Amino acid sequence: MAKKKNKSDDIAISVKNVTKEFTVWEDKSYFLKERLGHLGRNKKSKHLVLDNISCNIKKGESVALIGVNGSGKSTLLKLLNKIIYPEKGTIEINGKVSSMIELGAGFNTDFTGRENIYFNASMYGLGKKDVDPIIDKIIDFSELGSFIETPVRTYSSGMYMRLAFSIAVNVQADILLIDEILAVGDAHFQAKCLSKMKELKAQGKTMVFVSHSVDQVKSFCDRALWIKDGKLKMDGNTDTVLNEYMKEQGI
Numbered sequence: 001m002a003k004k005k006n007k008s009d010d011i012a013i014s015v016k017n018v019t020k021e022f023t024v025w026e027d028k029s030y031f032l033k034e035r036l037g038h039l040g041r042n043k044k045s046k047h048l049v050l051d052n053i054s055c056n057i058k059k060g061e062s063v064a065l066i067g068v069n070g071s072g073k074s075t076l077l078k079l080l081n082k083i084i085y086p087e088k089g090t091i092e093i094n095g096k097v098s099s100m101i102e103l104g105a106g107f108n109t110d111f112t113g114r115e116n117i118y119f120n121a122s123m124y125g126l127g128k129k130d131v132d133p134i135i136d137k138i139i140d141f142s143e144l145g146s147f148i149e150t151p152v153r154t155y156s157s158g159m160y161m162r163l164a165f166s167i168a169v170n171v172q173a174d175i176l177l178i179d180e181i182l183a184v185g186d187a188h189f190q191a192k193c194l195s196k197m198k199e200l201k202a203q204g205k206t207m208v209f210v211s212h213s214v215d216q217v218k219s220f221c222d223r224a225l226w227i228k229d230g231k232l233k234m235d236g237n238t239d240t241v242l243n244e245y246m247k248e249q250g251i
Helices: 032-037 073-080 113-124 135-142 145-149 157-168 187-202 214-220 238-249
Strands: 011-025 044-058 062-066 088-093 097-100 175-179 206-210 223-228 231-237
Touching: 011 073, 011 206, 044 073, 044 088, 044 206, 044 223, 044 231, 062 073, 062 214, 062 238, 073 088, 073 175, 073 206, 097 157, 113 135, 113 145, 113 157, 135 157, 157 187, 175 187, 187 206, 187 214, 206 214, 214 238, 223 238, 231 238
Parallel strands: 062 206, 062 223, 097 175, 175 206
Antiparallel strands: 011 044, 011 088, 223 231
16 A cells, blocks of 8 residues: 655645744954953843744745845854754754855865865765766856865855755755845856756755745845735735835835
């Protein structure tokens, strides 16, 4: 008898009652002497960034997180990637994650581009035997040519981001977390990135996408979550949510 499929089997990301806050220090002193002089008088307050957020994202869905700067979009993405953790609530991820949030954050600047492919890929759980079959694909996509054999500290910011993006989209992840990174490089490389993202979407990858580009959101995302003042204001069809969001913004 075939095993009955659970509803949860279709869920890639489950966010339940998640709350995130940051501590804000009112005393802006940066030097130890100044801090010791104000010992006991430093004031701090809590800044609530996300307030009891809940949502499920199905496998194969492409979901946009929209909202004004400071609304909590990128914070939610970092929570999904376990860069930070919530004060309350739970997040469950079903599948291998590739993060395009802080591209190249794991690079060793003294390593060559080639060495950093192996080094960075290890953070996605890939060993040398996993990277060997795809390394030429990564290098070709980055278009770095002979620079792949030079230390990444010699790279321009565009070259740095291109290599990081090339690694992130070729590590065969199930879920991609994407934060405003499709503006890397020149117009040619941007178009190449967009084409690659569409290819991954067609393969059934799950995507969570933060962007202020309405065109990018419309071209990629079937669904949009509008976050306002740390709360989930609207969840629905991309066009419907975008129309309401832009109407409020007077766009």
